[in-house]
Amino acid sequence: MCGITAFTGQEPALPFLLQGLEKLEYRGYDSAGVSLVDPEGIITKKAKGKLEALKEELNKEMYLQQAGIGHTRWATHGIPSHLNSHPHINADNTISIVHNGIIENYQSIKEGLEMQEYTFHSQTDSEVIVHLLDYYYDGDMIKALKKVTSYLEGSYALCVTTLDEPDTIYVAKKESPMILGKTDTAAFCASDIPALIAYTKEIIALEDQQMAILKPGKIQVLDQEGNKVDVQPVFVPYDLEAAQKNGYETFMEKEIAEQPFVIKETLRSRIEDHILMPELDDLAMEDIHAIYMIACGTAYHASLYAQYLGREWLSIPIQCVPASEFRYGNYPVDEHSLCLFVSQSGETADTLAALKACKKKNAKTIAVCNVLDSSISRIADTTLYTCAGPEIAVASTKAYTTQLTLLACIMLKLAELAKVEVNGYDQLLHDVKALPETIESMLGMEEQMKEYASFLKEQHDAYFIGRQLDYVSVLEGALKLKEISYVHADAYYAGELKHGPIALIEEGTVVIALATQKDVASKTISNIEETIARGANVILIKAKGVHSDKIAHQIEIPDIHPYLACLPATILLQQFALWSAKEKGCNVDQPRNLAKSVTVE
């Protein structure tokens, strides 16, 4: 997954390209590069590592060229290196491209081009594109792009410059995002809105199979055949300030602290004496024979939570499947299926592909997204938004808890539509409303979690265990820890420990156990005691009234309906991961190998 930018105008292009790449660094930071179009030839500069390295390189000279393209890379093919960095250029340095996406059939194209005497300098899939363009280009770049994109299998957002037309940027897109914008004197594009927002608040989201021609002050969108398409820009009410750290050392800390507020925002006008969700009022639950929950990573854990509630309340079979498995699996989706997609960015490639497949089969589709006008939200029948605001830290915190909150409301709404009477409905609704205060009170427990996190200082491993809904929380707790602190953390069903994983427990091993679900708490306590017998150092997160003398470290969540206990428990687990990472000196916001939004398979 990468981020790309492009600019053409009556002023120097580099400032836009660099500020844009900076805003897009959340999409990857293995290497970065730019091409600037100069009448003397195309100037290309690249650097391995973070954007800072490229900036240093570029600071050595003055670059006043008025058109260019830029790229920040998250390696998918080939190691992060200078040669594998974008932009890629053709042999006589007359065409330069940046690409975001994956070309699946690059090997066969590469072999074909090699037979035509093309020489490859990188291990990337992207390099085939520039040589293929070179092969087909005869002075008409749109003609060449049409030809080339017809050969490409996979996904791409593509920006192309040529020496023949130094003031023109050519753009093409399929399954990777591309946002266009312009001023009176310039036109530009990038992979995401924040890269454009300092220049314009009116944006065009290019659609799949479309192309565009950018010239100073002008944008022309074309369809697959090259016919002009009339597109109106939309206004984005985006607040750039929101992306600042607001006094916190890291974005993750800021985002953890924002949770009471963003949960409140997410619940705003959603809840009175019942759930207000007019978007779903027309959903005929009696026609629904199966529910599928589809998502990736943290959003998949949120979906597991929703699945649990659904199984408690609805008599419809409900299945939660990782999107990467779902899209290649044989699920009997049809017009009687309700498919629910959860994605913070709304751009997650596997989730998006699964959504498209379900639409084709005429399923009812609901999306839960955090980003307005994202690809997933544009395609789903209905999108319900978490109001978490921009999440910059790669490890999701506020997006996850707002997903849990919104999904609890959605499942209650589905139960109401299915005319199911939910046990303890009033208590549940009361506790949902009180979530912002409950979460606020959890933030005060940070010192305690910081102390517990110090247990991991010398540890390489951690094991999370829980039953029923606690299993969802331990999955997320373990993911958070491994994402940012590189502690090898894993989550197990407490009852499955004895069937193998307990072999890993030795003197001093840290076990994080959850017992917030009172009806199975005593079973989990038994499992915990078995790990203590093998020397485990156990931290227990528990509901009031759950008791064990043998566990040295215990922390209690406030009284709350057990179906909502995931939320306060998750705050503790976020703090645990955060402080473990900080103690170990890890980069909390930009963990190695990870990108914020996974827009490739």
Add this chain to the structure above:
Amino acid sequence: MCGITAFTGQEPALPFLLQGLEKLEYRGYDSAGVSLVDPEGIITKKAKGKLEALKEELNKEMYLQQAGIGHTRWATHGIPSHLNSHPHINADNTISIVHNGIIENYQSIKEGLEMQEYTFHSQTDSEVIVHLLDYYYDGDMIKALKKVTSYLEGSYALCVTTLDEPDTIYVAKKESPMILGKTDTAAFCASDIPALIAYTKEIIALEDQQMAILKPGKIQVLDQEGNKVDVQPVFVPYDLEAAQKNGYETFMEKEIAEQPFVIKETLRSRIEDHILMPELDDLAMEDIHAIYMIACGTAYHASLYAQYLGREWLSIPIQCVPASEFRYGNYPVDEHSLCLFVSQSGETADTLAALKACKKKNAKTIAVCNVLDSSISRIADTTLYTCAGPEIAVASTKAYTTQLTLLACIMLKLAELAKVEVNGYDQLLHDVKALPETIESMLGMEEQMKEYASFLKEQHDAYFIGRQLDYVSVLEGALKLKEISYVHADAYYAGELKHGPIALIEEGTVVIALATQKDVASKTISNIEETIARGANVILIKAKGVHSDKIAHQIEIPDIHPYLACLPATILLQQFALWSAKEKGCNVDQPRNLAKSVTVE
């Protein structure tokens, strides 16, 4: 699987028979029995349960007879009981036999014998042999044996005594082991070397279709036609414990090596041009609205495999849930539910509790067990048996692959009952039949896996990745590794890697990737390349035709239907875990913290 012994000499036979049975108890311990040839008649003593019970019975008197046969039983047909115990005798108590193996066509032989007025006392397949011998015996036992064995379909190792020749033991063998030995004053035989080793170290392993005549101090081997065969004994250099492990250093190695045989036994009389599973013929699939697969640990992985096949073939919602979660979950089980329980021991506490709960709700219940008359098999409506024989090593190997084999047959049978046409049915059936040979060929790849396992020597972690059915295999591969080598191994959906776990990959991290499912192999290869870009040391287990230049260590499984690829892949992963544990000096058979059968929550 059973164990048999026989002795004829100038000294009492009983001491040899009993010490031999003791050494063979690993082959089964449901019941035991002996026949001793006395001029007054054949004396037969049996006892249900372990050998100790028989010894107590025999201690009541002194038995000085100089010829006899003995048996320790692992029930396959008929519950463990006195009547079903061996030896079996004819009506006038002049012939007694012990049998190890399975007679596939015993039903039709039994019907024929019943028409000849023969009365049967047991539910065993073995009893037909003694009556058939009685029918054909006219004073020449070799002639009778030739006739009888020509009728038997299946496997047998057979010892026969007659009152007519009190000092002679007749032996016949096909596909079940039979080891012969002698001293100057005695001759004897047994199912395995350990039973002989205290008496001689020179042994003869009888070959298929051969017969033998034992007299004190003499052994005569005959071919199928009754012609004498000249056989030279071989010297066995190993000690007793090693002998019990059949020359293998550990039980796990022995059990891995047994897989071709036990899979063959499991498939015996189950498969012709369709699946033979009369136990399920009365199951009304049209009444089934939901299927639940319930199990723990390794058996849970086998159930995930069955779930996958079920989703491909059946249009009924199917869910696989760990037993510890199922029993406390809110699953709408009723008389329209089919619940399938998998447990090697048949005693797993959580699985048993879940079974009882499902029975109470009037669900249809099927068990897959390896131990006859176990608690689960007694309670389930129907039990289908894996014929893995006793599994001694705590980490399951042959029990798992026989579960996979039997579950594949069960799911095919359910598809047939549901009148579903299975795509590529003939190919699938062909490949199921060929599993024993396929697995045999995998055993030859041990050296390669041993080399790969050495990569873990300095490693604390390992990551297993795969998609679709490969995900089941990586779950089991990771469990095996952590169970016996204490390497912190975990399995991830390949497509989920980028959503967090890839943060754990660093220079030299060992990643075991599976790509046996061709339709998603290229996606997995992309994910693998992402880990390589971060320094991972990848071992790829792949199907023929799957290709990547970038992966240094690749091993190919034979051409096989993708739905069966789990089986050969699992053999490799077993070997990988085994050799990793051996290199690290771990106790392979009895890993720390684990027990063979988990009979508590």
